Amino acid sequence: MKNKDARLRIISSFVVAPFAVLGFVNYYALIALVSVVTLIASYEYIKFSIEDQKHTVLKLVIPLIITITSLSYGFLLEKNSLINKVDFRPESVFVLSFIGISIAIIVSLKDFNLALPFILNSTLALFWIGFNLSFFYQIYLSFGGAVALLVLTCVWFFDIGAYVVGMKFGRIRISPNYSPKKSLEGVFGGIGFTIAYIILFEIGASFINIFNHPDGTPRAFFDPLTLIIMGLIVAFFGTFGDIFESALKRYKKVKDAGNIMPGHGGLLDRIDGLLFVAPVLYIFLLILI
Amino acid sequence: MKNKDARLRIISSFVVAPFAVLGFVNYYALIALVSVVTLIASYEYIKFSIEDQKHTVLKLVIPLIITITSLSYGFLLEKNSLINKVDFRPESVFVLSFIGISIAIIVSLKDFNLALPFILNSTLALFWIGFNLSFFYQIYLSFGGAVALLVLTCVWFFDIGAYVVGMKFGRIRISPNYSPKKSLEGVFGGIGFTIAYIILFEIGASFINIFNHPDGTPRAFFDPLTLIIMGLIVAFFGTFGDIFESALKRYKKVKDAGNIMPGHGGLLDRIDGLLFVAPVLYIFLLILI
Numbered sequence: 001m002k003n004k005d006a007r008l009r010i011i012s013s014f015v016v017a018p019f020a021v022l023g024f025v026n027y028y029a030l031i032a033l034v035s036v037v038t039l040i041a042s043y044e045y046i047k048f049s050i051e052d053q054k055h056t057v058l059k060l061v062i063p064l065i066i067t068i069t070s071l072s073y074g075f076l077l078e079k080n081s082l083i084n085k086v087d088f089r090p091e092s093v094f095v096l097s098f099i100g101i102s103i104a105i106i107v108s109l110k111d112f113n114l115a116l117p118f119i120l121n122s123t124l125a126l127f128w129i130g131f132n133l134s135f136f137y138q139i140y141l142s143f144g145g146a147v148a149l150l151v152l153t154c155v156w157f158f159d160i161g162a163y164v165v166g167m168k169f170g171r172i173r174i175s176p177n178y179s180p181k182k183s184l185e186g187v188f189g190g191i192g193f194t195i196a197y198i199i200l201f202e203i204g205a206s207f208i209n210i211f212n213h214p215d216g217t218p219r220a221f222f223d224p225l226t227l228i229i230m231g232l233i234v235a236f237f238g239t240f241g242d243i244f245e246s247a248l249k250r251y252k253k254v255k256d257a258g259n260i261m262p263g264h265g266g267l268l269d270r271i272d273g274l275l276f277v278a279p280v281l282y283i284f285l286l287i288l289i
Numbered sequence: 290m291k292n293k294d295a296r297l298r299i300i301s302s303f304v305v306a307p308f309a310v311l312g313f314v315n316y317y318a319l320i321a322l323v324s325v326v327t328l329i330a331s332y333e334y335i336k337f338s339i340e341d342q343k344h345t346v347l348k349l350v351i352p353l354i355i356t357i358t359s360l361s362y363g364f365l366l367e368k369n370s371l372i373n374k375v376d377f378r379p380e381s382v383f384v385l386s387f388i389g390i391s392i393a394i395i396v397s398l399k400d401f402n403l404a405l406p407f408i409l410n411s412t413l414a415l416f417w418i419g420f421n422l423s424f425f426y427q428i429y430l431s432f433g434g435a436v437a438l439l440v441l442t443c444v445w446f447f448d449i450g451a452y453v454v455g456m457k458f459g460r461i462r463i464s465p466n467y468s469p470k471k472s473l474e475g476v477f478g479g480i481g482f483t484i485a486y487i488i489l490f491e492i493g494a495s496f497i498n499i500f501n502h503p504d505g506t507p508r509a510f511f512d513p514l515t516l517i518i519m520g521l522i523v524a525f526f527g528t529f530g531d532i533f534e535s536a537l538k539r540y541k542k543v544k545d546a547g548n549i550m551p552g553h554g555g556l557l558d559r560i561d562g563l564l565f566v567a568p569v570l571y572i573f574l575l576i577l578i
Contacts, residue, residue, distance in 0.1 A: 088575055089427060091380035095420055095568045102565075103529050110466050112536040119536070120409040127416055131384055138378060177399050240392050247401040247408070276391075279384045286377055 024149040030140050031074040038133055039067040041268040042125040044258040049121040049248065058108050062101055062122045066130045069097035074137045094131055098123060129268075132275040139282050144214045146205050150198065151281055155274045157197035158190040158234045165189020174239070179246045187239060191231040198227055226288060233281055234273075241276030245269065313438040319429050320363040327422055328356040330557040331414040333547040338410040338537065347397050351390055351411045355419045358386035363426045383420055387412060418557075421564040428571050433503045435494050439487065440570055444563045446486035447479040447523045454478020467532045467539070476528060480520040487516055515577060522570050523562075530565030534558065 023033025043063040050059065076090035101122050109115040140148040166186025174182050202221045205211035211219050222230065245268065249257065258266025312322025332352040339348065365379035390411050398404040429437040455475025463471050491510045494500035500508050511519065534557065538546065547555025 088572075089380075091378075091383075092424075092427075092568065092572055094380075095416075095424065096572065098416060098421075099526065099529075099565050099569065102533050106467065106529065106532055106536065112467055112539050115536050116540040119533075120413055123416060124409055124412050127384075127387060127412060132387075135381075135384065138381075142376065178395065178401055237388065240388075240395065243395055244391050244408075247395065247404050250401050251405040276388050279381065280388065283377075283381055283385065 024145040035067050035071050038070045039063055042066045042129045044266045044268045045125045048252055048254045050117050066126050069093050070130045070134050073134050077137050135279040135282050146210045150201050154194050155277050158194045158238050161193025162186040162190035175243055178243045187235050191235045194234045195227050195231040234277055237276040237280050238273035241273040245272035313434040323425055324356050324360045327359045328352055331355045331418045333555045333557045334414045337543045339406050355415050358382050359419045359423050362423050366426050424568040424571050435499045439490050443483050444566050447483045447527050450482025451475040451479030464532055468535045476524050480524045483523050484516050484520040523566055526565040526569050527562035530562040534561035
């Protein structure tokens with residue numbers, strides 16, 4: 001990466017970051033943030049994964065349905081039940097959405113050779129982007145806004161650490177075929193950055209009195225073992241999340257998923273690690289804490 | 290279809306049907322039935338959708354992971370929470386499974402050109418077969434075994450009605466590209482058969498005292514409007530479920546997904562309509578009843 005690119009990247013980070021942080025002030029702000037990210041990222045994915053140049057309407061409708069699905073899931077998780085008589089399970093919206101998208105594709109496209117790439121890639125976008133990202137709702141509801149913000153930002157700091165340390169000391173390539181730039185040294189640097197960042201976040205958040213449980217009582221700091229496991233989870237799943245998206249892009253011979261953030265590529269390029277980290281970190285915290 | 294085929298089809302139906310019915314005697318029998326069907330159907334799908342002749346181990350491991358996911362979801366739905374401290378949402382297993390399968394594929398296959406068809410088709414199998422079919426768990430838990438059995442069997446009777454009436458009176462083709470044999474007359478015949486079957490089922494099930502709520506109290510018969518809407522849901526989503534699988538098969542130039550039931554083709558060919566009907570019928574019953 002050239003020096004000008006790096007500067008562009010840093011500047012656009014400082015522009016976008018405050019908006020992302022604003023999404024954690026309350027649950028409805030989070031739903032808005034997750035929805036906007038889901039809409040843009042799934043549109044980027046549908047656009048680069050389906051080569052066919054026509055059917056621009058369908059390519060807009062599918063990300064829109066995915067976004068409405070995620071949004072409904074967020075509201076249903078909060079209400080927990082839509083209907084009083086019998087338990088309505090929130091995850092039903094994803095199944096209904098899958099069936100609805102499939103029928104919409106079949107009805108719009110008369111040719112199954114055209115329909116198939118739409119079906120396969122829409123299903124992937126619905127669950128990979130829509131379902132995985134919706135775990136931020138669950139993190140917020142179970143652990144509060146500060147932990148949700150921590151999950152988002154610790155992946156950023158892992159990326160920064162892996163990049164900086166990898167540039168300086170990177171020698172051992174971990175995935176020459178999928179993501180040639182990744183080095184083992186970078187991953188270890190990322191783990192160090194992540195753990196250091198989590199500790200700083202805890203101290204800072206407690207200081208301004210936001211490191212709390214959802215009911216408002218202060219939360220205890222993570223113990224050293226938890227910190228180390230959190231660092232390892234971010235490193236392992238963040239790296240594989242990144243490699244996963246690289247595989248999808250390389251298959252389609254695309255470099256960046258989009259161009260929404262100057263110097264960063266697409267939004268999908270920024271959240272790929274997060275899509276794998278968020279659900280796993282959530283379940284780890286659920287079991288351990 | 291030739292006469293010999295039709296006879297073979299009827300005979301094998303009478304062999305398989307009792308085993309399917311046995312799956313509804315209690316919740317654990319249902320988990321066993323859904324697991325076996327999920328395993329076979331997802332194996333059939335992975336086998337025909339991924340042309341690559343190698344990697345037979347991965348092609349066995351993926352259906353196995355999908356089955357374990359569905360099984361865990363079934364048990365978690367019953368327990369409702371794995372961990373006492375915070376609510377553990379059962380649908381998390383599907384997200385973890387998606388991440389696990391993706392990482393397993395990336396690790397096993399060094400070439401992303403090989404990995405991509407595995408990723409796309411495994412994701413489809415996990416959610417289309419695993420997630421959709423798991424709605425039988427929810428139907429059982431919310432409405433009892435008799436209604437779950439009714440959902441399964443009314444799709445069978447829709448198919449029989451559509452086939453018989455379509456053979457005799459079928460003229461107007463509804464989907465020449467995806468499924469050339471389907472006729473509008475057949476669909477209407479199917480709706481008639483479905484409604485008639487539901488009424489007979491209600492009478493029969495009440496007579497032997499199994500048409501009950503999960504708590505054992507007798508359930509009221511469906512009113513005429515509910516019956517008509519149920520018939521329409523089975524017809525609409527059953528037909529699209531069938532067309533959906535046809536699209537997947539035609540794309541791969543496959544006629545039958547497998548050969549497990551003589552005269553019927555694969556198991557997936559038998560449950561394709563059900564995969565779309567079960568979730569929609571469940572949500573309809575939840576809202577209406």
